[in-house]
Amino acid sequence: GQQLNQSPQSMFIQEGEDVSMNCTSSSIFNTWLWYKQDPGEGPVLLIALYKAGELTSNGRLTAQFGITRKDSFLNISASIPSDVGIYFCAGRAGDGTYKYIFGTGTRLKVLA
Amino acid sequence: KAGVTQTPRYLIKTRGQQVTLSCSPISGHRSVSWYQQTPGQGLQFLFEYFSETQRNKGNFPGRFSGRQFSNSRSEMNVSTLELGDSALYLCASSRYTGAASNEKLFFGSGTQLSVL
Numbered sequence: 001g002q003q004l005n006q007s008p009q010s011m012f013i014q015e016g017e018d019v020s021m022n023c024t025s026s027s028i029f030n031t032w033l034w035y036k037q038d039p040g041e042g043p044v045l046l047i048a049l050y051k052a053g054e055l056t057s058n059g060r061l062t063a064q065f066g067i068t069r070k071d072s073f074l075n076i077s078a079s080i081p082s083d084v085g086i087y088f089c090a091g092r093a094g095d096g097t098y099k100y101i102f103g104t105g106t107r108l109k110v111l112a
Numbered sequence: 113k114a115g116v117t118q119t120p121r122y123l124i125k126t127r128g129q130q131v132t133l134s135c136s137p138i139s140g141h142r143s144v145s146w147y148q149q150t151p152g153q154g155l156q157f158l159f160e161y162f163s164e165t166q167r168n169k170g171n172f173p174g175r176f177s178g179r180q181f182s183n184s185r186s187e188m189n190v191s192t193l194e195l196g197d198s199a200l201y202l203c204a205s206s207r208y209t210g211a212a213s214n215e216k217l218f219f220g221s222g223t224q225l226s227v228l
Contacts, residue, residue: 040200
């Protein structure tokens with residue numbers, strides 16, 4: 001099935017470090033969403049982006065809608081152990097298809 | 113406000129059987145989408161319903177079907193189960209009013225289906 005390219009696939013970081021991940025698409029999107037998923041649970045929405053160049057924060061999380069509309073970025077500042085999980089991006093084109101395409105996920109592990 | 117509720121939480125079936133999963137969206141949300149999540153394939157779109165009509169469908173065989181009721185609750189059915197159908201099935205709802213900000217997806221905890 002169709003998926004967005006998300007990188008890195010996984011990362012181990014020390015508590016307190018900043019984290020960056022990104023998502024790229026071959027298609028233009030009108031909406032980007034970022035989610036966090038804990039094991040055995042559904043994804044939880046972190047940030048939603050609707051305009052090219054938009055920069056939105058949610059606590060220590062900041063996400064940006066790329067100006068080409070084909071990519072998006074998520075940054076986590078001063079990571080803490082509870083940031084552990086899988087982060088997914090999701091994009092949707094404005095072509096009336098009503099479906100989101102999800103990234104392959106970034107697995108984050110924080111070392112205390 | 114209650115979130116998206118999926119039942120059952122866990123399900124074990126054998127090959128050839130059929131299964132029905134249920135999803136109750138957030139109150140006021142009219143769109144319900146279903147996704148299949150497996151370690152190898154990630155999150156794959158199954159279908160989306162709005163006002164009891166399927167608006168879009170992913171690339172899954174006809175064994176996968178769904179429906180939406182007038183109260184926006186949705187069910188998905190998988191017939192003639194195969195081993196490869198083992199996955200976490202996620203339901204997501206959105207308000208969908210035509211405004212982009214109302215098209216965010218909110219997920220339930222999922223139904224973990226194991227096919228033996």
